Amino acid sequence: MGKKAKTSATESYWSKKVAELSAPHRKGNAAYEKWHKNVLEPWLGKTVEGSEIREVYTKDDVAPQPDEMPGVYPFTRGIYPNMYIGKPWTMRMFSGFGTPEDTNTRLKYLLKHGETGLSIAFDEPTLYGIDCDNKRAEGEIGKCGVNVTSLKDMEVLFDGIPLDKVSTSMTINAPAIILFSMYIAVAQKRGIKPEMLSGTLQADILKEYIAQKEWFYPPEAHLRMIRDMMLYSVKNIPKWNYISVSGYHIREAGATAVQELAFTLADGFHYVDMGIEAGLDVDSFAQRISFFFDSSMNMFEEIAKFRAARRIWATVMKEKYGAKSDRSLKLRFHAQTSGYTLTWQQPLNNIARTALEALYTVLGGAQSIHTNSYDEALALPTEDAAKVALRTQQIIAEESGVLSPVDPLGGSYYVEALTKKMELQAYEYFDRIEKIGGVLEAIKKGYMQGEIADASYERQMRLENGDDVMVGVNKYREEQEKQINTLKISMRAQRTQRARIAQVKKARNESKVRLHLERLRVAMASSSENLVPYVMDAVKAYATIGEIVNVGREVYGEWKEPKII
Amino acid sequence: MGVEASRLSEGLKAGDRGSIARCITMAEDDPKAFSKVIKGLYDPKKIPHVIGITGPPGCGKSTLISQLAPIIAASGHKLAIIAIDASSPFSGGAFLGNRIRMEDTLSSSSIFMRSIATRGAKGGLTASVMNALITLSCAGFDLVIVESVGSGQADFDILNISSTILLVLAPGLGDEIQAMKAGTMEIADIFVINKSELPGADQAKRSIMAYLSSQQGKNTKKVTTTSCVSKHGIKELADLTLEHENGVDTAAFISKAFGTEVDRIAKELMSKSIDKLTQGNAASIAKMLDEGVDPYSAALELLQKLEK
Amino acid sequence: MGSGKNQKSSERPIRILLAKPAIDGHDRGIYVLARAFRDAGMEVIYPGLLPTPEEIINIAIDEDVDVIAISLLNGSHMTIFKKVMELLKKRHAEGDIAVVGGGTIPEADRPKLEKIGVTGNYGPGTPMNEIISHIRKRAEEARANKW
Structure with a gap:
């Protein structure tokens, strides 16, 4: 996918898969047709011609295929033989707001109430590499996540949290290399060696260009930093997922389920290409590529999507990339229930939505789950709302019985047919993207962005004319909405953070900071240096995120997105 | 309008961006007023x-x-x-x-x-x-x-x-x-x-x-x-x-382009005057048509009223 | 102001600046609105991601727009919308350019925003034609003020 040197075998790999999967496996569907004519139509009292709705699926809808079993290639039914039997997924609640102290309190609260992994949300200034004392950050500090401007903030954020015992996921992309270095530095300060750390860094810059739009530099520069983090982690932090290839943001930006599936995996394959180009053997780095998918309201589409994702990843890694280790073939993913589906109208309804969406991820075999809180269409979650969301996962785990057996929906005619259908549609997208010139070329031409903008507009039009329904929004509306209490983030966070950074700047050694930033600049300008140690030196000297990001701006320049409409 | 025109005129002369922006719109919306603004500057x-x-x-x-x-x-x-x-x-x-x-x-x-x-x-x-x-x-x-x-x-x-x-x-x-x-x-x-x-x-x-x-x-x-x-x-x-x-040297084609502009602007102004006329006389036009006057004669009757 | 009222300036498409004055790249809503406004016959000026309130006002004035539509999802609407109105006032353009707001805005804040001149303040799920007719109304008012 996008590799310059193409052999004729790889050139036609996607077209080959499309042809393979499109081949009809049977002539017609006799059982269905017979039933339609002799049972359904009499029941309805009329003939039904050419309807798009399939009322029921039969065994003829499922192509014959070798038996699939969990824990066995191609892992459609689950990556482990016993999946949740014995141990449920990681309950990992995305959290962060205000000051590092505020978030530290929330993290401890959730751990106390049973979450089993940490997930950090950073505020917009942090995500965009803008320091809290920068005028541009005015009014935005701590509003959408926790503010981190220097290493000092990270130290406070993780105060009293055993980094060698709990895994941490950090949702950070453009400045990922900085937060990554800070996390390691905090651990080192406490005598925790990198090899004892486990966790995930989102870092997936491709989906930023496609959907979330958090970047600084042109793609090549960010990809280089991802390569460096990949090489560093593979060597020093074996339990670290150095990237979480994300579909969530792509979906939330308006993509369809198939587009989410296809664009995410296409991105994933691009990162595999990158690792290979960096000289690594595929089995040495592929097992630490992790994924992050959305879980939206349409039940079977979501479950089929998760299953198709596993099958596609395993197949392509084996057939196209020649990976031999099972660990390279197993797609591991975190899932989040969809934020877009939440409504500010009648917010308690969202508890039902989140519960359903969480159920789908369990039936779909996720390794780690975040459930949204019911008030999140209005604000960041209150403590109580976050607790309900966590309890939702616990109720599914303890009371619903769906943890056993593994992949209970496997063999369902509909689920298997839908899994196959989405698999084919994904390969069609891979083929199209390759014809455009690969993932990077497609991004620069605005291809995925355009697909997403079209899909989101079509969805809006369907809502407007009632073809799609959101309960409480365009149907079952209420005139007077009951007000609920929401989390308010005051300007106190801004004041605290600004006071702290002033203190940090006063106490640090300025010439040391300048020295490390200069060394970083030189390293950035060369293409062969691994930037992680340079960034780490800078963060340890208490250089700020903005200072480090600006060095990159000088070297790489900024990137503007292509025309989409 | 006089105050407005001279304010914009001063603004243009001083290179004030708000005035420039407003005038570009005004040239399209209200050519009469625009011509007053640019008098002396054009x-x-x-x-x-x-x-x-x-x-x-x-x-x-x-x-x-x-x-x-x-x-x-x-x-x-x-x-x-x-x-x-x-x-x-x-x-x-x-x-x-x-x-x-x-x-x-x-x-x-x-x-x-x-x-x-x-x-x-x-x-x-x-x-x-x-x-x-x-x-x-x-x-x-x-x-x-x-x-x-x-x-x-x-x-x-x-x-x-x-x-x-x-x-x-x-x-x-x-x-x-x-x-x-x-x-x-x-x-x-x-x-x-x-x-x-x-x-x-x-x-x-x-x-x-x-x-x-x-x-x-x-x-x-x-x-x-x-x-x-x-x-x-x-x-x-x-x-x-x-x-x-x-x-x-752009003199020749500017001159040609401006000639076309004069024609276009004149037509536009005329069209606006006629709109004003038709709207302002809607009642009497309706009366004429009711009384059996044909549309052609009604139009000619209307044009008699056209002010310079 | 006389001759302006009789001009059919309403024939000219509405010029609208659509912006998200926040450090926030989530632009799904912006693109949906941009397309809807265009399909409703408006000329939509979009300055790209991460514009500051200063940049927004500069663009609004240079492009002589009828309406500025600003949207925020990050809860800072009280500070940022206020900033936009202050800058508009400084350039003597309030009244000439209508300001319409949208995003994640609690019910309680809407009257406060209306008081400073930001109307609409529509949340997600508002039918598009409601938003569009409000914008048309405000654009007419702004144009009447200009001339």
């Missing part, structure tokens, strides 16, 4: 030259302009940019997205930018651009870059009033170069192979030069390469453009 010899930049989509025109404009402005010109986007033939609306690439350039300089939609132009686009040119001239601007949509009637309209025409191409568009309307290739003054960091740039340059040498007559056209990634060739392009500009 000078046909001071109409800015237009650098028309055209080319197929995907060649990086906008990014190129964002890098080219500051260099041209820095060489002593008061520069403005007009970016044109196509209006939807169905709704009449438009998405004017050219500022996306420009904001950094614009916020750090005195370059003025205006986005204009083609509005299903039947010569109407030229009118919008003329309104802007005249307004800008009263504010002391001497050079305007017009980035056009890259094909169709709107494109030709702009190129007709441009004193220097840059045709921006990119490597790998071989077929498109063949398919491009012969007209554009003929009137371009400078051919720019942008994205020269991509393979095929040299070939593209050579094929354009081959095309030019196969044409009859003395060839004064230039071919150059640029890369917005490495910023290579941008200064050279600015030099070539300004060099060409110095050699151009």
Whole structure:
């Protein structure tokens, strides 16, 4: 996918898969047709011609295929033989707001109430590499996540949290290399060696260009930093997922389920290409590529999507990339229930939505789950709302019985047919993207962005004319909405953070900071240096995120997105 | 209105951006008031030259302009940019997205930018651009870059009033170069192979030069390469453009374009007067028709009332 | 202001600046609105991601728009919308340019925003035609003020 040197075998790999999967496996569907004519139509009292709705699926809808079993290639039914039997997924609640102290309190609260992994949300200034004392950050500090401007903030954020015992996921992309270095530095300060750390860094810059739009530099520069983090982690932090290839943001930006599936995996394959180009053997780095998918309201589409994702990843890694280790073939993913589906109208309804969406991820075999809180269409979650969301996962785990057996929906005619259908549609997208010139070329031409903008507009039009329904929004509306209490983030966070950074700047050694930033600049300008140690030196000297990001701006320049409409 | 006109007049003279912007709109909305504002400021010899930049989509025109404009402005010109986007033939609306690439350039300089939609132009686009040119001239601007949509009637309209025409191409568009309307290739003054960091740039340059040498007559056209990634060739392009500009006398075609403008504006004003007349006399028109007067006679009766 | 009222300036499409004055790249809503406004016959000026309030006002004035539509999802609407109105006032353009708001805005804040001149303040799920007719109304008012 996008590799310059193409052999004729790889050139036609996607077209080959499309042809393979499109081949009809049977002539017609006799059982269905017979039933339609002799049972359904009499029941309805009329003939039904050419309807798009399939009322029921039969065994003829499922192509014959070798038996699939969990824990066995191609892992459609689950990556482990016993999946949740014995141990449920990681309950990992995305959290962060205000000051590092505020978030530290929330993290401890959730751990106390049973979450089993940490997930950090950073505020917009942090995500965009803008320091809290920068005028541009005015009014935005701590509003959408926790503010981190220097290493000092990270130290406070993780105060009293055993980094060698709990895994941490950090949702950070453009400045990922900085937060990554800070996390390691905090651990080192406490005598925790990198090899004892486990966790995930989102870092997936491709989906930023496609959907979330958090970047600084042109793609090549960010990809280089991802390569460096990949090489560093593979060597020093074996339990670290150095990237979480994300579909969530792509979906939330308006993509369809198939587009989410296809664009995410296409991105994933691009990162595999990158690792290979960096000289690594595929089995040495592929097992630490992790994924992050959305879980939206349409039940079977979501479950089929998760299953198709596993099958596609395993197949392509084996057939196209020649990976031999099972660990390279197993797609591991975190899932989040969809934020877009939440409504500010009648917010308690969202508890039902989140519960359903969480159920789908369990039936779909996720390794780690975040459930949204019911008030999140209005604000960041209150403590109580976050607790309900966590309890939702616990109720599914303890009371619903769906943890056993593994992949209970496997063999369902509909689920298997839908899994196959989405698999084919994904390969069609891979083929199209390759014809455009690969993932990077497609991004620069605005291809995925355009697909997403079209899909989101079509969805809006369907809502407007009632073809799609959101309960409480365009149907079952209420005139007077009951007000609920929401989390308010005051300007106190801004004041605290600004006071702290002033203190940090006063106490640090300025010439040391300048020295490390200069060394970083030189390293950035060369293409062969691994930037992680340079960034780490800078963060340890208490250089700020903005200072480090600006060095990159000088070297790489900024990137503007292509025309989409 | 008198106070308003003189305030805007003063504003134009002082180069106040709010006044410039308001006047561009006013030229279209209220030509009568606009003519009052520019009295004393208007000078046909001071109409800015237009650098028309055209080319197929995907060649990086906008990014190129964002890098080219500051260099041209820095060489002593008061520069403005007009970016044109196509209006939807169905709704009449438009998405004017050219500022996306420009904001950094614009916020750090005195370059003025205006986005204009083609509005299903039947010569109407030229009118919008003329309104802007005249307004800008009263504010002391001497050079305007017009980035056009890259094909169709709107494109030709702009190129007709441009004193220097840059045709921006990119490597790998071989077929498109063949398919491009012969007209554009003929009137371009400078051919720019942008994205020269991509393979095929040299070939593209050579094929354009081959095309030019196969044409009859003395060839004064230039071919150059640029890369917005490495910023290579941008200064050279600015030099070539300004060099060409110095050699151009626009008096003749400005005069022709303005002649067409007079005709258009007169028709528009007349049409507005007639609208006013018809609306103001709606009741008596209805009465006439009721009384059995035919529409033709009613119209002639109405025109008698037309005030000068 | 006389001759302006009789001009059919309403024939000219509404010029609207659509912006998200926040450090926030989530632009799904912006693109849906941009397309809807264009399909409703408006000329939509979009300045790209991360514009500051200063940049927004500069663009609104240089482009002589009828309406500025600003949207925020990050809860800072009280500070940022206020900033936009202050800058508009400084350039003597309030009244000439209508300001319409949208995003994640609690019910309680809407009257406060209306008081400073930001109307609409539509949340997600508002039918598009409601938003569009409000914008049309405000655009007419702004134009009447200009001339």
